[in-house]
Amino acid sequence: MTKRSAGNFDWLLIILFLALVSIGWINIYSASLDPEVVSGSFDFANLYTKQFVWIVLSFVLIVFILFLDAKFFERFASVIYICSLLSLLGLYVFGKEISGATSWYDLGGFSIQPSEFAKAATALALAKYLSDIQTDVASFQHQLRAFLIIALPAIFIIPQPDPGSAIVYAAFFFPLYREGLSGIYLIIGMSIIALFVATLAVGPLYVCGGIVLITIGLFLLKRKKRASASMYFILPIVCMGFVFSVNYIFQNVFEQRHRDRFNVVLGKEVDAKAIGYNTQQSEIAIGSGGWTGRGFLKGTQTTGNFVPEQHTDYIFSTVGEEWGFLGSTFVVFLFVALMIRIIFLAEKQKNQFSRIYGYSVAGILFIHFLINIGMVTGIFPTVGIPLPFFSYGGSGLWGFTILLFIFVRLDGNRLNEW
Amino acid sequence: MRKLLLFTIVLISGFAFTGRLLYLQVLDDSFVGMSENNAIKRVYDYPQRGHIYDRDGNLLVSNQPSYDVMVIPREVKPFDTLEFCGLLKMDKEKLMERLDKACVYSPRLPSVIIPQLTKSEFAYLQEKMRKYEGFYIQKRSLRDYQIKYGANFLGYIAEVNNRDIKKNPYYQSGDLIGRQGVEEYYEDALHGVKGVKYIQKDRFNRDIGPYKNGSLDTLPQKGKDLNLTIDSELQKYGEELMKNKRGGIVALEPSTGQMLALVAAPNYDPDLLVGRERSKNFTDLYLDSISKPLFDRVLKGEYSPGSPFKTLNALIALQEGVVDTNEAFACHGGYRYGRGRLFGCHHHKSPLSMVQGIAYSCNAYFANVYLRTIEKYPTPQEGIDAWKKHLESFGLNQYMGYDLPNGSKGKIPGSELYDRVYPNHNWYSTATISNSIGQGEVMTTPMQLANVTAAIANRGWFYTPHIIKSIEGDTAKIPIEYRTKHITTIEPKYFEPVIEGMAQVYDYGTAASLQIPGIEMCGKTGTSENYTKINGNRMQLTDHSIFVAFAPKDNPKIAIAVFVENGYWGSRYAGRIASLMAEKYIKGKITRTDLQDWVLNHSLEEEYEKPLSGKPFPINDGKKISGKLLKDDKKISGKL
Structure with missing residues (x-):
């Protein structure tokens, strides 16, 4: 057992965490306040009261995590991971269905969503596997195993159905890449997404025309023309093949609601009451904020409950409406600061396990941040994932708290390693 | 390089969101009005229309209250139809037919069941109205003509049409506007100013109280009274003389240019264009292509x-x-x-x-x-x-x-x-x-x-x-x-x-x-x-x-x-x-x-x-x- 003192923990991270959680709670209060009930009462029926209790309990968790030995997490990573997988599988037997998804365990009075905790477990397992002296990220076989560690929980989560939470597992690309995964995966992944979206937006013929032009352009610019025939011949054809299969995938693999969401973002459908209603209302709420917002509890969209799921996935629209441009950019700044601080600290880790875990934390937070705020501001299609520390929900809050504070604990051990 | 990837895209997305927020909140102001309409309902309080007097101060046109029986189909509870029909003096089939029609129009919005009850009919009904949930009585103001002549220059009032609404944002569907004559020309003075109450609504259109505690609400202002230059005695006499004739009489006061009488014959009783029979009467007048009573000769x-x-x-x-x-x-x-x-x-x-x-x-x-x-x-x-x-x-x-x-x-x-x-x-x-x-x-x-x-x-x-x-x-x-x-x-x-x-x-x-x-x-x-x-x-x-x-x-x-x-x-x-x-x-x-x-x-x-x-x-x-x-x-x- 190493000597532990409060000074070892990164207080900047803790302050950013406290700021996000408290600002988040203020906005949940505003979004869930029932205007017909006298404001400020702490009835346990109120969502903001519940959230307050979750926050208080999360402090207990924090203390518990910080008192555990840093080595505990590395040592028990696999056990935690397997427990987490079992908890996800158990949903198919004991799960409780809430709004169409069987993602919760009913623990009498409150519900627990294991997928929120699985992220931290997967991060630990991946960090443990990659930091193993025998693992070589460059080897294909080891890459495959790493992918399997990441993919298993995602595969268990998708059919719940909760595809939004599964998308988060893309975040583990960042630690993998940091540890030496070939950039080609990034290029392939990005290309697939770009081709997919471009085909939906402008149609396959234009995209093929673009591919041909780029290929010819590259060919003319390159000096060694014979160097790689595949580059100029096979690759464009594969791309074009993919482009022409996009429509098939879109029509047959995706469900109608997913297609609708894409179409709304691509501007192909404007339908305020049905598909794009959430996004539309959320944009109205944010847009009416102006420079400084309407003020706390003064947002008409917020108090009028115009934005569905406003206290959960759409909580950022409350920030936008009531606190305006200044308030919402401040929140964006807090998130960016938190993530950059984590990356900065991760880079300083002497221990590979801690570094990979830190990168996983930053990646997970980033994916949530990107998709959630992108969705609320109308840039991305609707994907139901929460905004870390902000969105209402005990499991989510605890999940992120555990995720973050394991890193705080690991980081706190950095100086004692020597 | 590898160290910088996540760092860079975190920064980029931070800036991208700032830009997007700047656009949504500061640069693009199209959302402001939208959120107003969304969440705030304006309830209007209609003022009394101005009275019209002749040159000697005799009252020609005033207002009378009229009462419409309205229904919100969704809120109707089972009721004693027989008694209700007795009160409204209508048979049950007719009532059911109108209720169905109201339901088709909208279960949530009010529809008129019986328009323009007289004061005495209203008095009788008012006592019992509380028994019928979902029904209520809407008071409106109609013109009350003290004279049976002068329709050609007085004009009449009617509901605004879409063109009026487009032309002048003051008007909303269902508002009344002057048509023809003094009612049209002096519409702005006569109509007064509507009072507005702002009521905050939620997504389900439920009232959740006054907006900003009613600090923006305004009281209605009564329309202005007009004195015309018309000599009502002379006008009346002129119309009597022109009975069974077509044509017109114009009498002016030369020293001032004031119109003393404007007799257009044939004319009609202005009271015809008020009340329950209004549209029937208007159609009759409008379709009279032989004597053309609506043509101001x-x-x-x-x-x-x-x-x-x-x-x-x-x-x-x-x-x-x-x-x-x-x-x-x-x-x-x-x-x-x-x-x-x-x-x-x-x-x-x-x-x-x-x-x-x-x-x-x-x-x-x-x-x-x-x-x-x-x-x-x-x-x-x-x-x-x-x-x-x-x-x-x-x-x-x-x-x-x-x-x-x-x-x-x-x-x-x-x-x-x-x-x-x-x-x-x-x-x-x-x-x-x-x-x-x-x-x-x-x-x-x-x-x-x-x-x-x-x-x-x-x-x-x-x-x-x-x-x-x-x-x-x-x-x-x-x-x-x-x-x-x-x-x-x-x-x-x-x-x-x-x-x-x-x-x-x-x-x-x-x-x-x-x-x-x-x-x-x-x-x-x-x-x-x-x-x-x-x-x-x-x-x-x-x-x-x-x-x-x-x-x-x-x-x-x-x-x-x-x-x-x-x-x-x-x-x-x-x-x-x-x-x-x-x-x-x-x-x-x-x-x-x-x-x-x-x-x-x-x-x-x-x-x-x-x-x-x-x-x-x-x-x-x-x-x-x-x-x-x-x-x-x-x-x-x-x-x-």
């Missing part, structure tokens, strides 16, 4: 002015210096010109100078005078344009700018018109000779002719006729254009001989029997030919009876123009009516009851039926048979 009707127009030709000739008051012209049954063409006249002594020419209404005299005026100039084009300019200074050939929303321009021909009709430009003054007696191309509305009479009575000036006397008792609020004198192009000294002639019309001329005892009157008869098209054939109808008059001769109090369609010669109907109207206004009572009874008892309905019979019919008291093709070029018959 006083302001929109264009007629050949006939002989009263001669007074203007006399004034122009004097001003142009082509004739003096002593020069006499011979008349042997008319004026002969061209190759054997006769411009006919009736029997009177000959030769005549100006005063007698007016008194006897000699066509030959005015043919001579008119031709001299035109021929004074080197070309007929210049001549006729100079003549036209004088006439326009009397308010002819233009919408006069009075404060009623209806009107016609009338027509005074100029060189442009004749150049178009005779493309080689080889036309001479005689081609326009009908203008000398107010026939041919000349057209005026009764309002214009009354204004001409007022200008003559004033010896050369007039105020634009107007119907507004004061707004909220304040005469200073009347637009400045009704307080600005218009001077005609004729010098005052030239009016005296013409007025003398008009006085002698009553002494020994064409209206010798119509003098009001004790008042020196001036007038001029008119009998104008008119035609209609029946099955594509141009057919002549009985002449219009026209009369203009002012009285007394010095310091005139009233100037009047009367048109009676197909009333035959001028003094027959129009002259009598003008005389009675002037007496009524000046003396306040009628001494010549025999004259009054004659007018009241004579109907022209028979005359109006003739062209509809489909057979050839006699006109002008059987002196002519209409229906044969008219060779109107051979002989233009002028009338007195």
Whole structure:
């Protein structure tokens, strides 16, 4: 057992965490306040009261995590991971269905969503596997195993159905890449997404025309023309093949609601009451904020409950409406600061396990941040994932708290390693 | 490199979101209004519409409450239909039918079940209304007419249409707006200002209390009361006189330009366009294509002015210096010109100078005078344009700018018109000779002719006729254009001989029997030919009876123009009516009851039926048979 003192923990991270959680709670209060009930009462029926209790309990968790030995997490990573997988599988037997998804365990009075905790477990397992002296990220076989560690929980989560939470597992690309995964995966992944979206937006013929032009352009610019025939011949054809299969995938693999969401973002459908209603209302709420917002509890969209799921996935629209441009950019700044601080600290880790875990934390937070705020501001299609520390929900809050504070604990051990 | 990837894209996305937020919240302000509409409902409190009084302060139009029984289908609980039907005096099938209809329209929004209950029906129902959940009574304000006449200038109120809403954002669907007459022209003053209550709503359209604790709410402001220049007694009397006749009476106060009476016949009871039967009544009036009660003959009707127009030709000739008051012209049954063409006249002594020419209404005299005026100039084009300019200074050939929303321009021909009709430009003054007696191309509305009479009575000036006397008792609020004198192009000294002639019309001329005892009157008869098209054939109808008059001769109090369609010669109907109207206004009572009874008892309905019979019919008291093709070029018959 190493000597532990409060000074070892990164207080900047803790302050950013406290700021996000408290600002988040203020906005949940505003979004869930029932205007017909006298404001400020702490009835346990109120969502903001519940959230307050979750926050208080999360402090207990924090203390518990910080008192555990840093080595505990590395040592028990696999056990935690397997427990987490079992908890996800158990949903198919004991799960409780809430709004169409069987993602919760009913623990009498409150519900627990294991997928929120699985992220931290997967991060630990991946960090443990990659930091193993025998693992070589460059080897294909080891890459495959790493992918399997990441993919298993995602595969268990998708059919719940909760595809939004599964998308988060893309975040583990960042630690993998940091540890030496070939950039080609990034290029392939990005290309697939770009081709997919471009085909939906402008149609396959234009995209093929673009591919041909780029290929010819590259060919003319390159000096060694014979160097790689595949580059100029096979690759464009594969791309074009993919482009022409996009429509098939879109029509047959995706469900109608997913297609609708894409179409709304691509501007192909404007339908305020049905598909794009959430996004539309959320944009109205944010847009009416102006420079400084309407003020706390003064947002008409917020108090009028115009934005569905406003206290959960759409909580950022409350920030936008009531606190305006200044308030919402401040929140964006807090998130960016938190993530950059984590990356900065991760880079300083002497221990590979801690570094990979830190990168996983930053990646997970980033994916949530990107998709959630992108969705609320109308840039991305609707994907139901929460905004870390902000969105209402005990499991989510605890999940992120555990995720973050394991890193705080690991980081706190950095100086004692020597 | 690998260390920087996540770091870089975190920063990039941070900046991207800042940019997106800047766009949504600061640069693009289209969302602000949207969120207002979304979350805040405006509830309007309607003010009372302004009252309308006559020139003496008698109330003409006020408001009455009316009560609609409304229903919100979703909130209806099972109720005793039998008792409810008994209260509403309707059968059950009808009630169920209307409930179904309301449900189809919207289960959440109110629909009218029974419109416009009277006060007594409402009182009875009010007691029991609480028993029927989902039903309630909506109070509205309707017009309450104290008079049964004057519909043509009062106008009516109706629900706004989409065009009104687009034009003026003040209005919303279901609001009332003035249509026609004073109600339309003074709509802005009459409607007052709506009060607004802002109610905050949630996504399910439930009220969640006043917005900003009601600090933005406003109280309604009552509409402004108007005093009209109309003399309601005179107006009423005029409408009685015009019963069973078509045409119009305009009476003006020459010294101010105020309209004393605007009688359009046939007229209708303004009360017809109020209440439960409104739309049925309106349809009836609208579809009456024979007597056209909604057509305002006083302001929109264009007629050949006939002989009263001669007074203007006399004034122009004097001003142009082509004739003096002593020069006499011979008349042997008319004026002969061209190759054997006769411009006919009736029997009177000959030769005549100006005063007698007016008194006897000699066509030959005015043919001579008119031709001299035109021929004074080197070309007929210049001549006729100079003549036209004088006439326009009397308010002819233009919408006069009075404060009623209806009107016609009338027509005074100029060189442009004749150049178009005779493309080689080889036309001479005689081609326009009908203008000398107010026939041919000349057209005026009764309002214009009354204004001409007022200008003559004033010896050369007039105020634009107007119907507004004061707004909220304040005469200073009347637009400045009704307080600005218009001077005609004729010098005052030239009016005296013409007025003398008009006085002698009553002494020994064409209206010798119509003098009001004790008042020196001036007038001029008119009998104008008119035609209609029946099955594509141009057919002549009985002449219009026209009369203009002012009285007394010095310091005139009233100037009047009367048109009676197909009333035959001028003094027959129009002259009598003008005389009675002037007496009524000046003396306040009628001494010549025999004259009054004659007018009241004579109907022209028979005359109006003739062209509809489909057979050839006699006109002008059987002196002519209409229906044969008219060779109107051979002989233009002028009338007195």
